[in-house]
Amino acid sequence: MLTLHHLRIGRSIFTVWLLEEVGCEYQLKEYLRNPETMRAQDDLKAVHPLGKSPVIEDDDLMLTESGTITAYVLDKYDSEHRFHPRRDDLKTWARYHQWVTYAEGSVFAPLLLKMLTLRSTDHPVITPFSDAEIALHFTHITNQLGDKDYILGDTLSGADFGMAYMVSMAERLGQLEPYPSLQAYLDRCRARPAFIQAINKAVE
Ligand SMILES: N[C@@H](CCC(=O)N[C@@H](CS)C(=O)NCC(=O)O)C(=O)O
Numbered sequence: 001m002l003t004l005h006h007l008r009i010g011r012s013i014f015t016v017w018l019l020e021e022v023g024c025e026y027q028l029k030e031y032l033r034n035p036e037t038m039r040a041q042d043d044l045k046a047v048h049p050l051g052k053s054p055v056i057e058d059d060d061l062m063l064t065e066s067g068t069i070t071a072y073v074l075d076k077y078d079s080e081h082r083f084h085p086r087r088d089d090l091k092t093w094a095r096y097h098q099w100v101t102y103a104e105g106s107v108f109a110p111l112l113l114k115m116l117t118l119r120s121t122d123h124p125v126i127t128p129f130s131d132a133e134i135a136l137h138f139t140h141i142t143n144q145l146g147d148k149d150y151i152l153g154d155t156l157s158g159a160d161f162g163m164a165y166m167v168s169m170a171e172r173l174g175q176l177e178p179y180p181s182l183q184a185y186l187d188r189c190r191a192r193p194a195f196i197q198a199i200n201k202a203v204e
Pocket of ligand 1: 052
């Protein structure tokens with residue numbers, strides 16, 4: 001059975017949501033952050049040397065990186081392709097995969113910089129950079145969403161798990177007000193029965 005190592009609070013709640021959407025059997029192991037440093041503790045480092053979450057174990061496979069975990073879980077458990085396209089249409093698959101990896105690969109860094117500068121004082125180089133990058137990416141995501149319900153169309157896909165996390169992070173950092181359609185998108189994701197089930201099983 002698949003095991004998800006889930007660190008509270010963080011992005012792995014979005015992996016719980018993924019597993020709930022797919023409906024595969026899994027076991028959840030929860031970890032708490034050090035209350036002073038807010039970093040993961042030795043118990044998570046004992047699972048994987050990076051000490052980051054999410055981590056999954058499936059048989060003898062251990063995987064980190066939320067985007068890769070999404071791709072793997074869908075390839076293995078979404079056999080009816082409800083949430084990911086078939087590879088025989090390579091262009092559609094490539095566009096999908098671009099959005100799965102874009103979240104962590106490009107959107108997260110300026111949000112992280114923003115989070116760090118909000119915790120201290122504005123930095124003359126970092127703050128303008130992160131503000132401009134956040135505007136660039138969230139405008140791009142808004143344009144991609146358009147009037148669709150989800151990032152790639154009117155149904156949920158693998159591209160939404162990472163993107164919803166980025167939007168929730170922007171919300172937490174007070175950066176979402178200029179993007180009402182992204183707020184509505186996040187609320188739509190949160191209203192899904194599988195998301196509610198995820199929150200009931202694993203505290204965000
Ligand atoms: N790029 C990785 C990032 C993993 C990551 O940084 N996770 C955070 C939780 S949101 C973490 O484990 N932080 C604990 C620490 O760095 O001490 C992914 O997509 O999974």
